[in-house]
Amino acid sequence: MVEGDLDRPAELTIRQVDGHPFAPFQVVGEPQPLADVRLVSPVLPSKVVAIGRNYADHAKELGNEVVPDAAPITFLKPSTSVIGPGDRIQYPTGVSHDVHYEGELAVVIGRLCREVPAARAADVILGYTCANDVTARDLQKAEPQWARAKGFDTFCPLGPWIETDPGSPLADDLAVTTTVNGELRQAGRTSALLHPIAELIEFITAAMTLLPGDVILTGTPAGVGPLEPGDEVSVAIENVGTLTNSVVARG
Numbered sequence: 001m002v003e004g005d006l007d008r009p010a011e012l013t014i015r016q017v018d019g020h021p022f023a024p025f026q027v028v029g030e031p032q033p034l035a036d037v038r039l040v041s042p043v044l045p046s047k048v049v050a051i052g053r054n055y056a057d058h059a060k061e062l063g064n065e066v067v068p069d070a071a072p073i074t075f076l077k078p079s080t081s082v083i084g085p086g087d088r089i090q091y092p093t094g095v096s097h098d099v100h101y102e103g104e105l106a107v108v109i110g111r112l113c114r115e116v117p118a119a120r121a122a123d124v125i126l127g128y129t130c131a132n133d134v135t136a137r138d139l140q141k142a143e144p145q146w147a148r149a150k151g152f153d154t155f156c157p158l159g160p161w162i163e164t165d166p167g168s169p170l171a172d173d174l175a176v177t178t179t180v181n182g183e184l185r186q187a188g189r190t191s192a193l194l195h196p197i198a199e200l201i202e203f204i205t206a207a208m209t210l211l212p213g214d215v216i217l218t219g220t221p222a223g224v225g226p227l228e229p230g231d232e233v234s235v236a237i238e239n240v241g242t243l244t245n246s247v248v249a250r251g
């Protein structure tokens, strides 16, 4: 369990818990400086359900019309695409020549659920983390299904932790920013989501059961663009944290 003030990252501490975050747990041991430990992905989801074109400005930048009242676009990223903070995104050299970052707010589900009405969506959320929906844009354009373009190993960085109290239960007005090598590339707010989180949970669970630890990626704002080996990409979400990963050529 990470404790402290996000505005003072050097003072954050971490304590061990006995148990797991999906049930009552005991906090044990003494706090240690967070800088002394290596964080891994905060969750190992059975599935990552992702939403496409959920910000109008991003849909437009890729030449897609936003149709009023259209249903959310959903796709899955495999569990094997998940990596943690500080892990390296492997650029699939020779398979894709146009790999993009997509900074997104990720919802972490806290309990087994299905057919959840929007009004009860907050009950099934454990918390929030940052995600990078890394995408082989050339394959996404060339292939009718996005499974391959979105599903390479390492294409779903998550972290750095699960924030259980981002200030509002449905995270409905948080800044989402992405930087590459320190340069700002994306700046949006979750208040601009075409389909907000409660609606997404109702829509997804009308089809499939969500398990504790499953993750929903809520879509990316405008400003997507290419990554290259050697780049460092950070997704920051207000009141949640910052997820940083470097990019290397796949060996």
Ligand code: MG
Binding pocket: 050, 051, 052, 102, 104, 133, 217, 219, 220
């Ligand atoms: Mg995306």
